Amino acid sequence: MTAMIFPPSSGTKASPVRRTVQPIATTRLVKVELRKMFNTRSGFWMLVSIGVLSVLATVAVIVFAPQGKVTYESFATAIGLPMSVILPMIAILAVTSEWSQRSGLTTFTLVPSRGRVVGAKAIATVLVGLGSTAIAFAVGAVGNLVGSTLAGVDTVWDVSLAAAPQMALGNLIGMAIGFTLGVVLRASAAAIVGYFVVAFVLSGVLELLAMVKPWFLDLQPWIDWNFTQVELFAGATNTAKEWAMLGSTTMIWIVIPLAIGLFTLRRAEVK
Amino acid sequence: MITVESLTRRYAGFTAVDNISFTAQPGRVTGFLGPNGAGKSTTMRVMVGLTAPTSGSATIDGVRFADLPNPGLEVGVLLDASAQHAGRTGREILTVASDTMGLPRSRVDEMIELVSLTPAEAKRRVRNYSLGMRQRLGIATALLGDPTVLILDEPANGLDPAGIRWMRDLLTEFASHGGTVLLSSHLLHEIEVIADDLVVIGNGKIVAAGTKEELLSAAGTLARATSPRDLAHALEASGIASTLAGDGSIRTDADPARVGAVALTHQIALTELRPAEGAGLEEMFLSLTADTQREGVAL
Numbered sequence: 001m002t003a004m005i006f007p008p009s010s011g012t013k014a015s016p017v018r019r020t021v022q023p024i025a026t027t028r029l030v031k032v033e034l035r036k037m038f039n040t041r042s043g044f045w046m047l048v049s050i051g052v053l054s055v056l057a058t059v060a061v062i063v064f065a066p067q068g069k070v071t072y073e074s075f076a077t078a079i080g081l082p083m084s085v086i087l088p089m090i091a092i093l094a095v096t097s098e099w100s101q102r103s104g105l106t107t108f109t110l111v112p113s114r115g116r117v118v119g120a121k122a123i124a125t126v127l128v129g130l131g132s133t134a135i136a137f138a139v140g141a142v143g144n145l146v147g148s149t150l151a152g153v154d155t156v157w158d159v160s161l162a163a164a165p166q167m168a169l170g171n172l173i174g175m176a177i178g179f180t181l182g183v184v185l186r187a188s189a190a191a192i193v194g195y196f197v198v199a200f201v202l203s204g205v206l207e208l209l210a211m212v213k214p215w216f217l218d219l220q221p222w223i224d225w226n227f228t229q230v231e232l233f234a235g236a237t238n239t240a241k242e243w244a245m246l247g248s249t250t251m252i253w254i255v256i257p258l259a260i261g262l263f264t265l266r267r268a269e270v271k
Numbered sequence: 272m273i274t275v276e277s278l279t280r281r282y283a284g285f286t287a288v289d290n291i292s293f294t295a296q297p298g299r300v301t302g303f304l305g306p307n308g309a310g311k312s313t314t315m316r317v318m319v320g321l322t323a324p325t326s327g328s329a330t331i332d333g334v335r336f337a338d339l340p341n342p343g344l345e346v347g348v349l350l351d352a353s354a355q356h357a358g359r360t361g362r363e364i365l366t367v368a369s370d371t372m373g374l375p376r377s378r379v380d381e382m383i384e385l386v387s388l389t390p391a392e393a394k395r396r397v398r399n400y401s402l403g404m405r406q407r408l409g410i411a412t413a414l415l416g417d418p419t420v421l422i423l424d425e426p427a428n429g430l431d432p433a434g435i436r437w438m439r440d441l442l443t444e445f446a447s448h449g450g451t452v453l454l455s456s457h458l459l460h461e462i463e464v465i466a467d468d469l470v471v472i473g474n475g476k477i478v479a480a481g482t483k484e485e486l487l488s489a490a491g492t493l494a495r496a497t498s499p500r501d502l503a504h505a506l507e508a509s510g511i512a513s514t515l516a517g518d519g520s521i522r523t524d525a526d527p528a529r530v531g532a533v534a535l536t537h538q539i540a541l542t543e544l545r546p547a548e549g550a551g552l553e554e555m556f557l558s559l560t561a562d563t564q565r566e567g568v569a570l
Contacts, residue, residue, distance in 0.1 A: 021339070021341045021344050021345065022341065022373070023340040023341060024340070024341050024371065024373065028370065028371070028373060029371070031370065032367055032370045035366075035367060035370065036356075036367055039359055039360075039363045040356055040359050041358035041396065042358055043358075097356055101356040101358070102351070102354035102355070103355055103356040103359075105350055105351055105354040106355065106364075106412060107371075108320070108321060109319050109320070109321065109342065109343075109348045109350075110342060110371045111342075112319075112320040112342060267323070269321065269323075270321045270322075
């Protein structure tokens with residue numbers, strides 16, 4: 001608490017001439033949003049849990065899988081399961097923490113364009129999704145090598161080059177659902193509950209509906225996003241019709257609600 | 272310079288800010304006063320683009336805040352020190368802000384030192400911070416980009432006496448370098464010591480604005496006597512209206528010389544006689560906002 005409070009650089013203050021200020025680059029915003037996803041306690045542990053659960057899932061396959069099942073697909077599936085739950089949570093919190101933790105007050109003051117902030121969050125989310133999927137495939141590959149050696153069987157690489165991108169896409173769509181819920185609800189608890197409703201409760205209800213009402217059976221693949229997700233994770237989205245179904249569920253569960261959510265988000269007050 | 276022009280913000284059913292206009296000049300500290308719910312925070316939120324105005328405008332050096340290319344380098348903002356992610360460390364919060372503005376990381380350490388947070392405190396998560404520490408962190412965030420304008424909502428809230436003194440020196444020095452400071456506070460004494468200009472708001476409308484000297488010059492005289500009741504009667508007999516406060520002090524609009532003369536004539540021994548500056552702001556604040564006070568303070 002000395003008399004000289006300001007560093008010499010602020011000596012220019014005497015003249016209130018505006019400095020030439022460069023606009024904030026989008027790459028910088030993306031880097032900042034990536035950092036914000038993991039520099040909180042919850043974010044840090046989610047990142048750790050992705051790594052830990054990948055290894056645990058791999059070990060579980062090695063220990064419990066019957067000999068014929070020690071294949072790359074078993075590892076990829078086992079690792080993908082916990083990841084498909086954690087990644088949407090990361091996507092949700094990336095958006096909702098600005099409101100639930102009220103850090104948006106600072107974020108949207110430093111970057112008044114909320115569209116740019118949300119856009120940077122979306123890019124950061126995609127990067128995390130792709131990175132995590134790459135880790136899943138890498139850990140699975142190591143597990144497959146180690147597992148097959150331990151079991152004394154041939155190493156089986158049975159995930160086709162066509163199926164792998166579909167699994168990655170499946171993860172990204174799961175994150176997009178979480179991101180959408182975050183943008184629409186803007187509250188961590190509500191969005192997480194919402195995710196479990198649309199991911200688990202809803203899928204059961206629609207499944208039941210398809211069983212008792214035959215007319216819905218043909219409609220389900222066009223409406224139920226869990227249905228198209230299962231197809232993706234199985235690497236079974238191949239025909240034009242199947243891609244059209246995926247497009248339809250994506251439109252219903254992501255594109256339309258996200259557009260409405262963004263519209264209200266840009267106008268809503270940040271409290 | 273901050274310019275607010277005909278600013279109005281309406282919510283369903285009520286008007287939070289009703290057609291207000293004022294400026295905060297460079298090189299001066301402008302105090303923004305008003306009772307709870309008067310519209311201070313709403314006005315400040317509109318200034319920094321968090322709330323859209325219903326009509327009117329608020330500009331920083333002629334530019335809307337939202338149109339500034341990198342606002343953090345031009346305007347330091349502290350609206351609510353508690354509005355931070357509780358799971359982040361103080362240092363991380365500054366690092367994120369510094370990265371957003373594109374500043375070197377060394378700036379983070381400079382700010383931590385400037386606001387007297389210890390390195391150990393900076394490593395702790397904000398959920399473990401006291402309100403005073405959060406305020407210091409918020410001030411660090413506001414000053415990070417070396418701005419020329421500061422907009423601070425209740426910055427002294429939660430600071431200890433040394434912290435309040437520190438804040439006062441900081442803002443005075445900031446203004447002396449040509450910076451513009453707009454701060455709201457309920458701590459009237461603080462505002463009175465630090466502010467050069469005052470803007471008083473009540474029920475969303477400006478009830479007074481001007482330099483502190485202008486606004487407080489009409490504050491009158493404060494006098495104490497061994498027998499205050501006699502003094503009050505004596506003043507009344509001389510046609511000077513006065514009020515006798517519970518603490519035995521007497522306030523009047525007349526100047527001290529007149530009060531002294533009256534006391535002399537009536538042979539009343541005065542124990543204190545001075546311009547009522549000390550409590551002047553409080554008096555002014557309460558009388559100006561009397562209609563809008565929740566407590567209905569009678570003066």
